[in-house]
Amino acid sequence: MEFHHADLFEGIADAIGDRLALVCGDVRLTYAELDAHANRLAHHLAAAGVEPGQHVAVQLYNGVEYAATVLAALKIRAVPINVNYRYVQNELRYLYNDSDSVALVYDVEFEERVAAVVAEAPKLRHLVAVGGEPALKGAVAYADALRDQPATRGFPARSPQDLYIIYTGGTTGMPKGVMWEAAQIIFAFWNPTMPRPERPGDLVEQARAAGPLTMMPVAPLMHGAAQVATFIAWWMGATVVYTRRFDAAEVWRTIEREKVNSLTITGDAMAIPMAEELARGGYDTSSLFAFVSTGAIFTGSVRERIQKLLPDTMVLDRFGSTESGSTAEAVSGSSPEKGLRFAPDVTGVTVLDDALRPVPPGSGVIGQVARSGHIANGYYNDPDKTARTFPVVDGRRWLLTGDIATVEADGSIAVFGRGSQAINTGGEKVFPEEVEAVLKGHPAVYDAVVTGVPDERWGNRVAAVVQPVAGQDPAPADLDAHCRKELSGYKVPRVYAFVAEMKRSPAGKADYRWAKQIAQEA
Template sequence: MEYNHADLFEGVADAVGERVALICGDRRLTYAELDEHANRLAHHLTDAGVRPGQHVAVQLYNGVEYAAALLAALKIRAVPINVNYRYVESELLYLYRDSDSVALLYDVEFEDRVAATAPEAPKLGHLIAVGGAAPSIPGAVAYDEALKAADGTRTGFPARSADDLYIIYTGGTTGMPKGVMWTTEHLLFAFWNPTLPRPAKPEDVVEMARNGGPLVMMPVAPLMHGAAQVASWISWFMGATLVYTRRFDAADVWRTIAREKVNSLTITGDAMAVPMADELARGGYDTSSLLAFVSTGAIFTGTVRDRVQGLLPNTIIMDRFGSTESGSTAEAVAGSTPEKGLRFAPDVADVTVLDDALRPVEPGSGVIGQVARTGHIALGYYNDPDKTARTFPVVDGRRWLLTGDIATVAEDGSIAVYGRGSQAVNTGGEKVFPEEVEAVLKGHRAVYDAVVTGIPDERWGNRVAAVIQPSGGGGEPPSPGDLDAHCRRELSGYKVPRVYAFVDEMKRSPAGKADYRWAKQVAEGAAEAEGAR
């Protein structure tokens, strides 16, 4: 057995095959059933010509088929590729081509976009349609029919390695998405559950799962987001039951928590926490089983966190820090928030802050640098050696990841994070981190969501601008004057937005990530309209 996700899942399935591994809607599969299901898909992919090292794209909503696709690809030493199901044709074509995918599983809801783009991706030779009637794309096969004809055993699968590749595409808010490459061993340890002892050998993972209790875990984000994928593996390697909803809907999430007695919930920041809190406040949901409410991968503001805690007084609320490239690295220090200053306590010793000379920042010195990690980190970016070299420098023979998060180290060793350097607004020589301003804006009672960006300014180079989605419910929307006064109570003057653009709905990814390109265009349009008046 290797530190390989397919090896480990098969070991867990052999150890606890009768346990329920996955629930989605009215579908429930035990570990043994999910293993057999994935075996059938793996054999079908092999029969279709997919070979070790080749890439299998997955353009699906959450469900049994997505979980099986991850497992099946790894079983035959192929590489699963996550596809954002919101992508339009040009973005899809870029991803199909950039990832060099040779096969694609897609939900029939996306068939028009797939039909328009797949023929333009020369390596994409095999299409599998999930759901609906017979696929309309020439040469595509129906998922259920493909599995009926396939072998459900593990016969003939190649021996796997801890160095087998796993790719997660990430980003796309400021540029086209990039494929983050991991070995399965480094991925396993980088995202290891920090509450559990680290395994000394692969067989230890199976024993932990065998001895695990009847835990029910639910990642709410879409599986095309890395956070939900790694949360799924964490669940299975604990021998737990994993629960999905097909798409994010706050009411459906709470109904599912009540019905399946979910113990641990993982979301991605305010974009999910706010509608979930709104729905929970309406009442009528049984949350007595919920022990942990965990946010990761996006900003979780103090105002929203306090509201969630008030609605779930007996549940532990956690804010985790990490990225697709670094893994899960730290947890927010008690009492710290994006509004007041966000501080994280690292889980492992190989997380620190490096200064401009790529030397560790002395705790308490006040020197500003980048959060960095060594040890279990990604290999780099697929098809992008230049970005890989910039992001993963070698210092004194040691390979580091520079996360792009601007921070310093406090005297107690905690890391004070200011925001993403790539999003910082340079206005008159001062740096403004959007996350801080967004958190303050979302503390206003009439603001439902906020995204902050920089737009050109003749005098200052850039000025701070905010895109605002007002709260619903029939109340008065905020005025620019109201928001200005609110921000000036919490922020230095140079951080206060000079332009406000109001929208009916904020544009975010399905995982809650802000679309800063879109926000910049909206803010520039508002500034032009204001100037015309």
């Protein structure tokens, strides 16, 4: 057995096969049943010519088919490739080709988009359709793919250096494939409350000895946070619960029905509608002891609202990225409005200055959050970006996360925002996250995204795209007065654009390209 997702899952399935592994709607599978399901699909993919090291694209909503496809690819040493289900033709054409995918498992409701570009992805030679009979020539129905395939294993030996790729980004450009070695990603995202195993068998024994636990990744599985949360749950011998798509009411109904103990969301885009739905009442949340946000900004005012609604639940904000893993926990009082401060809970996390030297604690020197040790290999098909993002300094390989920060005297890291989104206005830097958080503290603001628009005098001016609370009509003057109570004048938006619905990714990430266009039009 290796530190490899497929090896470890199989070991756990052998140890606790009758324990419930996955629930989605009416579907309930034990570890043994999910393992057998994934085995059948793995044998089908191998019979279709998918070889070790080749890539299998997954364009699905949450469900047993998504989890089984990821496991099936890993079982035959292939690499699952997550596809954003909102992508349209140009984005799909890019991703199919950039990832060099040779097979695609997709929901039939996406078939029109798939059919429009599949001929322009010459390496993509095998298609499996979930949810009905495909109309696309050559595509195989998922049920037919499983039929007559053995539920047993018989796969080649695997390596802890086998790749796991997660495509991420797309807020300012096309997505990029983050490459991990299997063992590295397992430990980079390791649950800090659990002891780290020295041998693969130790992890299996931990899962065997664990008590009953039900965990729910709320984000879509096409987002790395949900994939990682799924494997973390399995390493704990837990039951993973999904909803097919994000709907706040359905999430709370599922938490009540399945007695969920821990859930993971991605920032405000999920937390705000979940808080609104919970405030309407009628849900039993007594089983829930952990509400965790990761992968996106979790505004202080939103976090406080969640905590008031769930007074007996731990509400946590984790810091990390697809490239770095999970690295830190927000300290008491941390928020985008008052200042984000995180305490690293793994070794190798620091802030590097412009010369790529560690920032002395308490010096006030500004640099980039960086991590060494368990970090990604780089970006697929992009050696230049890999070299820039993963520099080697004095023989030590670092990841530069792009998060601008300094180190406080107590060793905590104060994060100002993502450098690539910073707005330079008259020589001053404005980090959108801080302004967005203040705006979302206004009672008439449901959501906000802040960007820069050209200005003849200052180079750029701060602009805000705002989605009001339903039935509210906030005046720019009121928002201006609200912001000036919390922000320096140069940070206050000069332009407001009001929209009926904010455009975000399924995982809640802001679409800054769209926001900039809307703001420029305003």
